[in-house]
Amino acid sequence: MGDQLRRAVFAGSWYPGTAAACKAEIERFLAEASPREPGIQNPVGGIVPHAGWVYSGAVACEVVRALAAGPPPDVVAVFGAHLHASSPSVLMPTGFWETPFGPLPVAAELAVELSTRFPFRIETSTRFAQDNTIELQLPFIKYFFPKASLLAAGLAPTEASLEVADFVVDLCRRHGLGLRVIGSTDLTHYGEHYGFTGHGTGAEAVTWVRDENDRRVIDAMLALDPQRVMAEARSRQNACCPGAAAAAIQAGRALGATKAETVRYASSYDRSPGDSFVGYVGVVFG
DSSP, rough: OOEEOOOOBBBBBBOOSSSSHHHHHHHHHHSSSSOOOOSSSSSOOEOOOSSIIIIIIHHHHHHHHTSSSSSSSHHHHEEEOOOOSSSEEEOOOSSEOOTOOOOOBBOOHHHHHHHHHOOEEEEOOOSSOOOOHHHHHHHHHHHHHHTTTEEEEESSSHHHHHHHHHHHHHHHHHTTTEEEEEEEOOEEBBBBGGBBOOOOOOOHHHHHHHHIIIHHHHHHHTOOOOOHHHHHHHOOOSSSSSHHHHHHHHHHHTTTTOOOOEEEEHHHHHOOOOEEEEEEEEEEEE
């Protein structure tokens, strides 16, 4: 497996680097989660953030735990990557992703078929762009779905990415495979550090981001409207990976999702108050 294993880049820095430390952190997230009565009993997909676990890991963990309701899936599809509309989509069609809990296999048969149907910039286990959007979800996936394989793709905010999402669902249906879908995106990056100001500083800016700018794209997610998610991000800079979120919603709808709910909202300001910060949301749909 050695030459087929895509080594983790962010383990030991953005999230714990060992199985024991990852397990302890996940158990802490679960223990500290606020009790909630989910309106969606068996969600088919969700939206997660992808900052370091110290900032947004608890939000992502709650979403993936919610997706573990019902029969375990054969495949988990994760859409991510910081891409613009002109960017090529990205796929590693074979091999394994390294996680602290052990290697996570690519759903190679599905991924190869996907790569023959759509144009992708192909990555390998030794030739790939470093990107946190997918990798930071993998320990959660391996923990909650230890027997699942992974179909991970970087998708741009385009209509073509929505076609990819539909095709992924169709692929799994044709192969008789259970599927969960995850879209990885952070929300507004506000402050001088991100070149986005004009709505105050400190608590004033946090309120604007939470109640106005992030609220708009979250409402689009809750409406299960992928085109609106992409339009919001274009006009208001309130999602860094809108193609990934939109594709997850599109796939969720193809799986039968008719409603969505917010699991949790947070921002890096909660952990590290300052004039530059990032918003995070966890959403599930089914």
